[in-house]
């Protein structure tokens with residue numbers, strides 16, 4: 001279980017996240033909000049790239065800092081920026097990431113192939129990352145997050161640059177994980193998560209302004225589709 005308790009984050013005097021209270025157990029959760037609402041900042045706090053200004057984040061009831069390096073064995077993170085090592089091949093990149101994650105040498109090859117197959121990149125592993133299209137880079141980023149089968153998967157805008165076929169394929173991969181993993185997906189693409197997420201969290205100016213199952217949100221906002229909930233919440237911002 002991942003818990004965020006009264007989490008605040010400031011960049012200097014600018015308050016980006018305010019009073020974030022969230023509790024995630026197994027399943028897929030979507031974090032929806034327009035550009036600049038604080039989605040990536042929240043992801044970075046969870047993966048310990050940033051520290052909260054105030055509040056606590058707990059993993060399995062223990063503060064995430066108190067897990068030390070063990071925490072990183074439990075999480076997979078695909079950041080929004082495509083920070084690949086451009087001169088490495090896909091295979092070298094995934095192998096390097098697998099080594100950083102502490103995967104045993106004898107298991108490396110199988111594990112790299114497993115995650116590459118999941119995102120349909122196994123045929124392109126010999127190419128250098130700089131030759132990949134935006135969508136292929138995105139898929140390799142998701143693949144590295146899946147290495148070691150982490151219990152907590154954080155995906156920041158995972159479908160950016162993916163064509164419709166790849167979007168569907170990624171959704172299928174994620175839906176298979178939903179039973180025994182926590183998958184937290186930040187996006188502003190409502191259609192990517194509306195039939196996938198167990199719960200949807202709406203973030204506006206760093207504040208959680210709505211949260212719940214799709215059906216409950218539709219009832220609450222008296223609309224027929226999640227996109228209309230999004231428009232009701234963020235209508236003035238988009």
Ligand SMILES: Nc1ncnc2c1ncn2[C@@H]1O[C@H](COP(=O)(O)OP(=O)(O)OP(=O)(O)O)[C@@H](O)[C@H]1O
Pocket residue numbers: 011016033034035036037038039040041042080188
């Ligand atoms: N390192 C930083 N220093 C100062 N301000 C920052 C920094 N990183 C982000 N911000 C600001 O914090 C706010 C939230 O940014 P964040 O990237 O978390 O939003 P987001 O919801 O992920 O946006 P997007 O959908 O565009 O990725 C924005 O106004 C952004 O300009």
